[in-house]
Amino acid sequence: MPTSIDALKEKGRRLRIHSLKATTEAGSGHPSSCLSAADLVSVVFFREMRFDQRDPSNPGNDRFILSKGHAAPLLWAAYAEAGIIDEKEPLSLRRLDSVLEGHPTPRMPWVDVATGSLGQGLSAGLGNALAARLDDIPFNTYVLLGDGECAEGSVWEAAELASYYKIPNLFAIVDVNGLGQSQRTMDQFDVNRFAEKFRAFGWFAQTVDGHNYSEILDAFDRFRRDAGTLPRALVAKTFKGRGVSMLENREGWHGKPVPKQDLPAALAELAKPMGPDEFQPNPRTGFSLPRTLEPFDIKVERKRGETAATREAYGDALVKVAEKDSRIVALDGDTKNSTFSEKFLKAFPNRFFEMFIAEQNMVGVATGLSARGKIPFVSTFAAFFSRAYDQIRMAAVSRANVKFCGSHVGVSIGEDGPSQMGLEDLAMFRPIPGAVILYPSDAVSTERLVLEAVRYRGICYIRSTRPKTPVLYSNDEQFPIGGSKTLRKSVKDWATVVAAGITVHEALKASAKLESEGKPIRIIDAYSVKPIDREGILAAGRETAGRIVVVEDHYAEGGLGDAVLEAVGNQVKVVRLAVREIPQSGPPDALMEKYGISSEHIINAVREF
Amino acid sequence: MPTSIDALKEKGRRLRIHSLKATTEAGSGHPSSCLSAADLVSVVFFREMRFDQRDPSNPGNDRFILSKGHAAPLLWAAYAEAGIIDEKEPLSLRRLDSVLEGHPTPRMPWVDVATGSLGQGLSAGLGNALAARLDDIPFNTYVLLGDGECAEGSVWEAAELASYYKIPNLFAIVDVNGLGQSQRTMDQFDVNRFAEKFRAFGWFAQTVDGHNYSEILDAFDRFRRDAGTLPRALVAKTFKGRGVSMLENREGWHGKPVPKQDLPAALAELAKPMGPDEFQPNPRTGFSLPRTLEPFDIKVERKRGETAATREAYGDALVKVAEKDSRIVALDGDTKNSTFSEKFLKAFPNRFFEMFIAEQNMVGVATGLSARGKIPFVSTFAAFFSRAYDQIRMAAVSRANVKFCGSHVGVSIGEDGPSQMGLEDLAMFRPIPGAVILYPSDAVSTERLVLEAVRYRGICYIRSTRPKTPVLYSNDEQFPIGGSKTLRKSVKDWATVVAAGITVHEALKASAKLESEGKPIRIIDAYSVKPIDREGILAAGRETAGRIVVVEDHYAEGGLGDAVLEAVGNQVKVVRLAVREIPQSGPPDALMEKYGISSEHIINAVREF
Numbered sequence A, B: 001m002p003t004s005i006d007a008l009k010e011k012g013r014r015l016r017i018h019s020l021k022a023t024t025e026a027g028s029g030h031p032s033s034c035l036s037a038a039d040l041v042s043v044v045f046f047r048e049m050r051f052d053q054r055d056p057s058n059p060g061n062d063r064f065i066l067s068k069g070h071a072a073p074l075l076w077a078a079y080a081e082a083g084i085i086d087e088k089e090p091l092s093l094r095r096l097d098s099v100l101e102g103h104p105t106p107r108m109p110w111v112d113v114a115t116g117s118l119g120q121g122l123s124a125g126l127g128n129a130l131a132a133r134l135d136d137i138p139f140n141t142y143v144l145l146g147d148g149e150c151a152e153g154s155v156w157e158a159a160e161l162a163s164y165y166k167i168p169n170l171f172a173i174v175d176v177n178g179l180g181q182s183q184r185t186m187d188q189f190d191v192n193r194f195a196e197k198f199r200a201f202g203w204f205a206q207t208v209d210g211h212n213y214s215e216i217l218d219a220f221d222r223f224r225r226d227a228g229t230l231p232r233a234l235v236a237k238t239f240k241g242r243g244v245s246m247l248e249n250r251e252g253w254h255g256k257p258v259p260k261q262d263l264p265a266a267l268a269e270l271a272k273p274m275g276p277d278e279f280q281p282n283p284r285t286g287f288s289l290p291r292t293l294e295p296f297d298i299k300v301e302r303k304r305g306e307t308a309a310t311r312e313a314y315g316d317a318l319v320k321v322a323e324k325d326s327r328i329v330a331l332d333g334d335t336k337n338s339t340f341s342e343k344f345l346k347a348f349p350n351r352f353f354e355m356f357i358a359e360q361n362m363v364g365v366a367t368g369l370s371a372r373g374k375i376p377f378v379s380t381f382a383a384f385f386s387r388a389y390d391q392i393r394m395a396a397v398s399r400a401n402v403k404f405c406g407s408h409v410g411v412s413i414g415e416d417g418p419s420q421m422g423l424e425d426l427a428m429f430r431p432i433p434g435a436v437i438l439y440p441s442d443a444v445s446t447e448r449l450v451l452e453a454v455r456y457r458g459i460c461y462i463r464s465t466r467p468k469t470p471v472l473y474s475n476d477e478q479f480p481i482g483g484s485k486t487l488r489k490s491v492k493d494w495a496t497v498v499a500a501g502i503t504v505h506e507a508l509k510a511s512a513k514l515e516s517e518g519k520p521i522r523i524i525d526a527y528s529v530k531p532i533d534r535e536g537i538l539a540a541g542r543e544t545a546g547r548i549v550v551v552e553d554h555y556a557e558g559g560l561g562d563a564v565l566e567a568v569g570n571q572v573k574v575v576r577l578a579v580r581e582i583p584q585s586g587p588p589d590a591l592m593e594k595y596g597i598s599s600e601h602i603i604n605a606v607r608e609f
Helices: A005-026 A031-035 A038-048 A069-081 A121-135 A153-164 A191-200 A213-226 A260-268 A310-324 A342-347 A359-371 A382-397 A425-429 A443-455 A502-516 A534-543 A560-571 A588-594 A599-607 B005-026 B031-048 B069-081 B121-135 B153-164 B191-200 B213-226 B260-268 B310-324 B342-347 B359-371 B382-397 B425-429 B443-455 B502-516 B534-543 B560-568 B588-594 B599-607
Strands: A063-066 A141-146 A170-176 A204-209 A232-237 A307-309 A328-332 A352-354 A375-381 A403-407 A436-438 A460-463 A468-470 A485-488 A495-499 A521-525 A528-530 A547-555 A573-579 B063-066 B141-146 B170-176 B204-209 B232-237 B307-309 B328-332 B352-354 B375-381 B403-407 B436-438 B460-463 B468-470 B485-488 B495-499 B521-525 B528-530 B547-555 B573-579
Touching: A005 A031, A005 A038, A005 A069, A005 A213, A005 A260, A031 A069, A038 A069, A038 A141, A038 A170, A038 A213, A063 A069, A063 A121, A121 A141, A121 A153, A121 A170, A121 A359, A153 A359, A153 B153, A170 A191, A191 A204, A191 A232, A191 B191, A204 A213, A213 A232, A307 A310, A310 A328, A310 A342, A310 A403, A310 A443, A328 A342, A328 A359, A342 A352, A359 A375, A359 A382, A375 A382, A382 A403, A382 A425, A382 B382, A425 A460, A425 A547, A425 A560, A425 B425, A436 A443, A443 A460, A468 A502, A485 A502, A495 A502, A495 A534, A495 A599, A502 A521, A502 A547, A502 A599, A521 A534, A528 A560, A534 A547, A534 A560, A547 A560, A547 A599, A560 A573, A560 B560, A560 B573, A573 A599, B005 B031, B005 B069, B005 B213, B005 B260, B031 B069, B031 B141, B031 B170, B031 B213, B063 B069, B063 B121, B121 B141, B121 B153, B121 B170, B121 B359, B153 B359, B170 B191, B191 B204, B191 B232, B204 B213, B213 B232, B307 B310, B310 B328, B310 B342, B310 B403, B310 B443, B328 B342, B328 B359, B342 B352, B359 B375, B359 B382, B375 B382, B382 B403, B382 B425, B425 B460, B425 B547, B425 B560, B436 B443, B443 B460, B468 B502, B485 B502, B495 B502, B495 B534, B495 B599, B502 B521, B502 B547, B502 B599, B521 B534, B528 B560, B534 B547, B534 B560, B547 B560, B547 B599, B560 B573, B573 B599
Parallel strands: A063 A141, A141 A170, A170 A232, A204 A232, A328 A352, A328 A375, A375 A403, A403 A460, A436 A460, A495 A521, A495 A547, A547 A573, B063 B141, B141 B170, B170 B232, B204 B232, B328 B352, B328 B375, B375 B403, B403 B460, B436 B460, B495 B521, B495 B547, B547 B573
Antiparallel strands: A307 A468, A436 A528, A485 A521, B307 B468, B436 B528, B485 B521
């Protein structure tokens, strides 16, 4: 029995009251952005959605994502009115002791993905919707977007992919209040233009008056009747601050609460009940998801000295772990024949998502898939993860369990030139709290590290290399996160060379010559860039007369060099070899030489101690 | 007198031959992606464009941007056929001794902006076109896009803004060859769908057969006749590898040159001349741009002890430098009332561009403006520059002269929560070769550092702070790039505290208490994070018993702490205070305390030496 239209109106009124009170109490926040969307949220939460009030993780729940995250007080209000949190709890908004933050984060258990960096919610919603398809659970995902954030290209990346994959259980609800933070939006109240954009991107789009309940209800009915397999966009003309005359459709009120002295007058305008206060949640039950699996191992079968690109070993390993763990899915941005995620596609076509050349949406979708219990492995050229750094940052705020694999790192890719070289990827991932960074140098360590990535719950970045490299390790070697490997060692070592990936092989090349000069080196494969093996590297440095050379195919700042320096502090002298200018096209070996990270440079650095 | 259609066809044939030969000679590259666009490029270069063959920087030149940068051999071929480079020079493709790289970079003087990270060219083109309007020069900008890269949302960010600003001198030419790197594209050959997307975004769009010269010519004529003030999109159905049967419309040939042994057969298919080999460039002359100005100063008028937010001082300073230097323009992503770039808007409305909530396009446009001699100052919340990290990276490859100002950094913003806090911005900018990072702590240093940013040619990042801070410096104090300031000093100093921005004030708070305990501290304001004042900080560390505390409102990796460690090496003991987990909403002071960067934490760190 759906909620009556008068009860929905009453819920809308109550949502407004919560939003005003909470922001005035907090002394900051965005009440006017809440009020424009209150009627839309009322219909979605109290008529359309099916969920189990007691269980945010019920797999059958419909999902709601507040892409316009600054309207967080409205979301907290909806949870209060749905009986999920206490009706007083919204007043704790933005306090240090509250999980009801200024923008939604999963510290509040009903929030799947953090929002507040605009234009990301539709991607996360698409991730949810793809998970629904994978798990064959008929839940819907509703994403509330602001009109201003539709200027973000990531919205259109998500839109085109949702249409490509024919996802009817994804709803974009656009709150067109015409006002941005600092001025009127680009398209102002032109809801038809928004609808035309969605239609051009393959959606079933309708326009409504976002404060007219019958129109909104009719539109949802029409979606059910006519939208077929198309994703659904409801473009609603609204007014910012609707219902409170001092705010309604006025500029200069973005992000400002009603002052305490004006609150009674504002609330007085919302004093009159509009219908019965009634709501019965409508749960969808009977669905379950695979439990977390028992720990498993994989079988590695490489021959020492054979060559293989770590990027190719990544593809091999991905298939092996996916055979053991059905939660693993893979996404790639039209580079699958370079990153070798195509091996996964061949083995598990239904669990692979071609995301085309749209990295922001790829990462946003991965975050949404993670929220539904999947373990997404996302691959592209390392350089192109820079396209999605905001989404990666927000994946961390979302506490997502996403694995990234960046291929084609550094100048060792050669002739394609600087636009294709990942040279700042370590610097991007190192600051992310809790992120693990793994950088294999051969096929065995790659396979083992992919398994370690699965075992770790959180964000993990794997850096793979374009050229082939010889297998260095035996198949049963273990590569725990936070460890390192000592590849060459003697009591007479003159210095320690800390390398990773391709530079491990340069260090090995340097070793023989240095040994013949009476300056043998210890070689450490720092396959775990974060956390780094502080004790191991420090001990090696101390045992080799306090001398370390760090060599990396990455810019000088933010990568392995900084990680080693942080680890060893002032106890060891560290010389750093890294790329220090914008590189150019050329043969890989010539570039390694030109930019100072080849075996010759290692030899010279060791000699100079 | 325009080139005849037969002569254009002949140019198309010759462009194909160059592209095949160069890639086979190089042993890598993307010939099939060149061949699909050869006829389009022929018409654009040899019939539509007006340029001075001898002068790439002639302000009247029409501009061409190869957004699908992997077709670089086609671009080099066009320059050869235009008489700009020697006809043999394309054979040097991808060599270490050549400026003809695998993807275009400005090492080749006719390239304005580097491409190769897909989906960025239209933004740069829009920047060029906006510069044309500012300077009142009627040049056109032609951007050649691939169909695959139109999946990038940044394309649609540029599209909607070009329409908003009514830019008719911008042409998007979309080469719809239907084949991506690893499979068919999302929309395959559906040129109408592409055209509908452009139309929904406010463009005048036409579809053509991209190998039919009369159709292409007619379309350009119709643009002139009917497109009015709308930006113009030519959506062309083409075949990858067109003209060579072993390549044409076949999968598996992306990024692969024709093998040496097959080249003669491929060239044989292109053996027959199609018309006369004639071309007369059609220059547009008589335009000039303002020269580089003489060095200038600004007047700073602050009172010591007064409080002002550095973000607000940024706006004040921007107006002052813009009064002196007409090349300065400002861009903001609907945060101008928070970053205070609105002060610039009020003073110079014609030189301010509201870019709405689309940071990728904002940075891409800035790169295009820089290519036309402007000095763009780009501002938004620091956190949201992560949205445009790929464009920032490519701005560096483009040798662009762009200044970025990120406001609302760190946990000191308070209640808005982690999505709004810039905590990885220093880590983003530090690896960029040549980038300068400036982080003022008060209004005086802010104003001076904005001036330093103007004086520096290259990428510069200014980090501004949300809360107000007291003025620390006298108005005539100078803040050279690479310097630092010692705010407190005695011969008895127990330790050095290196701080920047908001943490300078925490260090000052800590100072009195530590002095009363007999542990006076030296305080260094490291306003130049990159390059850092190595000598100054090292000397301070040595003079204070080898003890340094670094404290920053940034994640622990990649920021000031790493910069100081790199500077002092193993000569000083460094203790680092920084944010080490995902923060939450709360009052600024409480967050500084909770996340370990408040004066109390500084005091404890100093005590523990």
